[in-house]
Amino acid sequence: MSELSVKHLLGIKYLNEKDIQLIFETADHFKEVINRSIKKVPSLRDITIANIFFEDSTRTKLSFELAEKRLSADVINFSAGQSSVKKGETLIDTVNNILSMKVDMVVMRHPNPGAGIFLSKHVNASIVNAGDGAHEHPTQALLDSFSIREKLGDVAAKKVVIVGDILHSRVALSNIFALQLQGAEVKVCGPRTLIPKHIDSLGVEVETNLRKALNWCDVANMLRIQNERLDISYFPTTREYTQQFGVNKALLDSLDKEIVIMHPGPINRGVEITSDVADSKQSIILDQVENGVAIRMAVIYLLASKIK
Amino acid sequence: MSQKVLLSSKEINIILHRLACQLLENHLDFSDTVLIGIQPRGTFVAERLTKILQEEYNVKHIDVGFLDITFYRDDFRRGDKTLEATQTKIDFLVEDKKVVLIDDVLYTGRSIRAALTAIQSFGRPSEIELLTLIDRRFSRHLPIQPNYKGRQVDAINNERVKVMWKENDGKDVIYLINK
Numbered sequence: 001m002s003e004l005s006v007k008h009l010l011g012i013k014y015l016n017e018k019d020i021q022l023i024f025e026t027a028d029h030f031k032e033v034i035n036r037s038i039k040k041v042p043s044l045r046d047i048t049i050a051n052i053f054f055e056d057s058t059r060t061k062l063s064f065e066l067a068e069k070r071l072s073a074d075v076i077n078f079s080a081g082q083s084s085v086k087k088g089e090t091l092i093d094t095v096n097n098i099l100s101m102k103v104d105m106v107v108m109r110h111p112n113p114g115a116g117i118f119l120s121k122h123v124n125a126s127i128v129n130a131g132d133g134a135h136e137h138p139t140q141a142l143l144d145s146f147s148i149r150e151k152l153g154d155v156a157a158k159k160v161v162i163v164g165d166i167l168h169s170r171v172a173l174s175n176i177f178a179l180q181l182q183g184a185e186v187k188v189c190g191p192r193t194l195i196p197k198h199i200d201s202l203g204v205e206v207e208t209n210l211r212k213a214l215n216w217c218d219v220a221n222m223l224r225i226q227n228e229r230l231d232i233s234y235f236p237t238t239r240e241y242t243q244q245f246g247v248n249k250a251l252l253d254s255l256d257k258e259i260v261i262m263h264p265g266p267i268n269r270g271v272e273i274t275s276d277v278a279d280s281k282q283s284i285i286l287d288q289v290e291n292g293v294a295i296r297m298a299v300i301y302l303l304a305s306k307i308k
Numbered sequence: 309m310s311q312k313v314l315l316s317s318k319e320i321n322i323i324l325h326r327l328a329c330q331l332l333e334n335h336l337d338f339s340d341t342v343l344i345g346i347q348p349r350g351t352f353v354a355e356r357l358t359k360i361l362q363e364e365y366n367v368k369h370i371d372v373g374f375l376d377i378t379f380y381r382d383d384f385r386r387g388d389k390t391l392e393a394t395q396t397k398i399d400f401l402v403e404d405k406k407v408v409l410i411d412d413v414l415y416t417g418r419s420i421r422a423a424l425t426a427i428q429s430f431g432r433p434s435e436i437e438l439l440t441l442i443d444r445r446f447s448r449h450l451p452i453q454p455n456y457k458g459r460q461v462d463a464i465n466n467e468r469v470k471v472m473w474k475e476n477d478g479k480d481v482i483y484l485i486n487k
Contacts, residue, residue, distance in 0.1 A: 003390040029376065029393040036431040041379035071379075301379075305390040 067153035141174035164223030373398035454487030
């Protein structure tokens with residue numbers, strides 16, 4: 001019998017390859033569960049989970065909440081916009097107040113990198129990082145790899161290019177860690193201004209020519225330009241960005257082989273990918289969303305089984 | 309630790325044939341009946357019974373499924389280890405069907421309790437029966453009794469019944485192990 005090597009899911013960086021395999025095998029079972037006529041199991045009926053979101057989210061929040069409810073956990077939701085955070089309460093105080101209501105697990109999204117790690121040192125609950133600034137978004141990377149595994153049979157030895165705003169993306173960093181851990185090759189592609197300076201220290205190659213990158217890869221993970229995080233101008237215009245780094249059907253069809261298109265959402269249609277690409281049969285964007293629920297069920301189930 | 313043979317390969321075979329006949333007597337052509345082996349070890353019993361019914365008693369078609377009960381167990385977080393799931397494979401509807409749950413050893417009855425909850429996720433069966441190869445009577449925690457049983461055993465709590473199958477463990481034999 002195996003179990004996770006960690007008590008919290010703070011980032012992919014803290015997992016090992018066995019952890020990822022265990023999460024995937026567990027998610028396989030939950031994927032079968034969520035396709036039944038009754039999609040719910042009673043495992044977590046004595047567990048309470050707080051979803052604390054200090055930053056906007058639609059997909060991730062819904063996906064986590066659904067996963068928790070499918071496992072029969074009790075769920076409370078908290079958004080910073082409607083809370084005492086605005087009145088000046090600190091993070092630890094906010095969370096401790098919630099925990100004194102006997103909460104066992106906290107799923108947190110926060111705009112500051114490392115917020116989850118900080119919290120895990122100060123409170124006595126299992127923490128799941130649902131995105132911390134430009135640092136990590138581990139469940140997204142897990143569901144991305146799980147979707148690649150489902151589509152291509154395996155992640156090892158696959159070539160994956162991550163295209164777009166790498167600098168501000170937590171999805172990119174978590175994906176790089178997860179893919180490399182499973183033996184995949186990773187390249188990044190985007191405007192030089194949106195690629196972190198020392199990315200080569202992670203063993204990742206940079207390719208600035210989109211066509212070359214796509215011809216090299218098996219899978220292209222297209223990221224959104226995070227306009228809300230762009231404090232200065234990183235490229236002249238959106239139109240110019242699209243011309244150089246946007247994928248359209250003509251480009252996709254002219255490649256040497258059929259590649260898989262992924263996107264963590266939300267999509268800016270017509271910017272990083274066109275509608276016909278997003279809706280094409282090569283795209284697994286909606287599979288990613290479905291797999292997100294199964295992966296989050298697996299992560300929560302495995303972490304909850306360590307709560308004594 | 310000592311172990312003695314509870315049932316030999318020959319005895320297991322005779323018992324499986326008897327159980328197959330008892331099922332046949334109650335379910336005839338199995339058109340309204342489905343067999344569900346409880347994972348991980350009840351599936352071997354279900355597969356053997358199906359084989360006997362089809363090959364020796366000419367039953368044309370039997371729906372057989374495997375049910376994993378991990379997520380329905382009542383000891384989540386109560387042991388030291390994470391409960392690991394196995395595959396569930398039920399490719400048919402159980403709505404209005406007679407379901408025969410099949411397991412190798414009936415002990416506390418808690419697995420069966422979990423299976424009774426789990427099977428409801430696949431519809432509302434008209435009737436549920438229980439078949440078990442070994443019935444460890446006097447050790448039940450719940451009011452659950454089998455409809456069909458292979459052999460009753462009066463094992464005490466520090467004894468363990470170990471069922472081995474040719475396809476998985478190399479030979480058919482059932483041991484009573486004293487820990």
